[in-house]
Amino acid sequence: MAMNEDTILQVKNLRTYFNTDEGIVKAVDGVSFDLRKGETLGIVGESGSGKSVTNLSVINMIPSPPGRIAGGEILYHGKDMLKMSKKEIRQIRGNKISMIFQDPMTSLNPFLRISTQMIETIQLHQRLDKKAAKEKAIEMLKLAGIPGPEKRIDQYPHQFSGGMRQRVMIAMALSCNPEILIADEPTSALDVTIQAQILDLMKDLTERLGTAVILITHSLGVVAGTCDTVCVMYAGRFVERGPTDVIFESPMHPYTQGLIRSVPRLDREDDERLSSIRGQPPNVIDLPDCCPFYPRCDKAMDICRKKYPAWKTLDDGRTVGCWLYSEDK
Amino acid sequence: MIRFTIRRFLSLIPTIFIIITLAFIIVRSAPGGPFSGERNVPPEILENLQKKYHMDEPMPMQYLRYMGQVVQGDLGPSFRYKDYTVNQLVKQALPTSMLLGSLALAVAVLFGIGIGIISALKQNTWIDYTSMSLAVIGISVPLFVIGPLLKLYLSLKHDWLPTSGWLGERNGWVVLIMPVATLCLPYLASIARLTRASVLDILRADFIRTARAKGLSETVVMLKHVLKGAMLPVVSYIGPTFAMILTGTVVVETIFTIPGMGRFYIQAAFNRDYTLILGDVIVLSILMLIMNFFVDILYGFLDPRISYK
């Protein structure tokens, strides 16, 4: 993972664990990736693979009694965020690194006006007076495609539809011109037609403002359309990572292959059965040392049962974790 | 918002009518009459008394007559206290009960909310455990146990506070302490528990996660984002709380011999003083309804989802 001047975020071997009644859940168990300026990175995986936890760990918002960040480094411009004071992190949140969440219906405070919620962010991070902050907020709403923003900004969240609310969230997140926008399944809770609009909006705005994006999704279609780099996540770890077109064209890890194969395509024969990956994702508590995918893998070998695969970086810019591609000693 | 207020206000009227009617029916269908407790009343005098109070008329007529009077603000004469009208008796006793009830409500709400918020913030620390355990004790001990116990220890054993009586007598405002404390305790406990649960509930909400992700400090999150929403269930609980406090005055006034509506009510019930019973029910019900009305309006203010449809 060569570091070049464009890299703004480096996550190294992040591990986030949760203490539950049944044992320690290793939600994220050794995740590493780099993010360059303006890059759009997608993290894709099934429910429960640890995608959201990864994101929350980056801005250190893991609920602390059950969860804790057990190891690793998160270097933002070279500084380890996990070692920062609470005050320092607060200055980064909403300002340099913003996050939007999955469900726009519940992510906005129903008891406060939109104007209040947007102005507080702007005033917190930028030295603007209330009037100027409000104007900035209205401008952002306009950019986000909200019609009549001067009037609507004084309304309450329940007076907006789901898609509109997500636009408001995006406007709010981008209002301080952050370097990184983390989007946690921003379209999963929306209608399909609105999904496309919101994704387009995000792509447009982030390109214009030069924002890097970490996009979490379980939809390969979304990844293909918007991301420069994609990371495939399974049971708390990445199994494959690399440039999108490279991965999609020739996926190497059996899981990635399975995922791509299972996307229904219009250009297939009518009577061909839909393909799916057999089995279920594992329970991540007390997982033994093995490749967690092996029970579902057609190409599983003996060693897959015994040891977790080593990472291998390949020439085309991707990394993959599978015994098929590395020698075992 | 205005329309909401007006609608709420108008719905009070039929409710009051129903209450009066129901109370009337219950009171009148009871066996015996207001004079059955009187000893040795010669039958002719009994007849005259019945005539005087229109009790010889058919029930529906009595009902209409009564309603007519009430609408004009006349609650009729007391059957028991022959020289007084119900209006006079109520005028005497109402301020006392109102004062007692309002003080108890104020203390219960203020301290209850305060303790609830602190417990929620310091969840799972000793502060939390102690206050919540005390709260459970508070709701488990009946008023008529707390009252006498307080009396026993603070008045009789230690002579710190006077045993009974009310303002205007020799002791001054100190006499308020025990009755108010007794009356407010269970409701203080309930409100504390409710507030704590409500604050914890909100703290887990998605929009609090958003607020934190924007970089707001915990103080701002608490005061600006959490408080408003967390108060809603508590506010809607104030109405029933007030109703229960009014009911509780019956006990507290008996224990501490306070000349309020509650005591009158009990005595009236035992004495079968119909008009006094009905009068009390009407006045207390109106108080409760008015309080509920104000609470509804307050709720509408706090929750924009109601007023901005």
Added chain:
Amino acid sequence: MAQTTAPKRDSLTNEFDQAMKPVSLWTDAWRRLKKNRMAFAGLIIIVFYFAACLSAPILPIYPYEEQVVDHQNLPPSFHSAGRTMLATRTAYMKQTMEADGRTEFSADEKAQIDAMAQDVQSNPVHKRVYILGTDSLGRDLLSRILYGGRISIMIGLIGTITAVLVGIVLGSIAGYLGGRIDNIIMRVVDIMYSLPYMLLVIIMMALFGQNIFNLFVAIALVSWLTICRVVRGQIMSLQNAEFVEAAKSMGASSSRIIFRHLTPNTLGVIVVFSTLMVPNFIMQESFLSFLGLGVSAPMASWGSLVSEGANVMELYPWQLLAPAITMTVFLFAMNFLGDGLRDALDPQSKNKL
């Protein structure tokens, strides 16, 4: 997603040899409840109370209504009644004696004391032991508390069961059928909700006479309201839930849907509510008893015992303390149990992390 090529294995471990315990709502809840020490302690206390009160008729205690005039107002003690009686009477006489300024008992008083001592020796009734003392009519307080417990607990249970049954029936009907019936039922509920029902109960008890039946009617009459609302709300929200659609699509009939699918989901709420209703009922009954409107002598309930005790608490504090503490501990335990059940049945509840 049937696994066709995976090897056969023991159903309780998955492919990673991780144990997979079958989890149902109730076993899961029970486990969580056991962990909650206060709630579990509450449960044990309640079981103990039930056992004690249920078995009162067969326990070796004195009849609760039997009055022994000589044994009036005896303090609790492990000594025999005779001895205690002698001690208290003697002490009282001593007080009178000192008030008179004497240092010795008069002949008269001595004779009284001797006569009492004689009686104590001969009369077997004085061999009794009153662990909790006696009341003003010489009745054993322990026995009265146990029998009073029977009444109070019974009132709590029957009241709750009645309220819950009525509430469930009306709530389910309103929730499931909706429309006009729902409107009517809800209007009735709304109106009754805003009635100062305690006041009305007081009137009813005062005017219609005090007996247990009236008591039940009066209290249960208004308590079904909340449960009705809650059940209706649950049913309405569950009706549109996906698992109901799934069941319907598999051809389940209405009654099957109600009984096998909707009810288990509402059951949790109902159980919690009931557990918290029982202390409520007992409180209300004791409230009425305190005002003299509850059970009448010679029967006792905790409320009436407390009320009697409150009257004499300066002189004989145990007459207040014994029943008061008994009742409070029971209510306390039920409240903790109710809270614990609520937390156990709703794992995402606000009270735990």
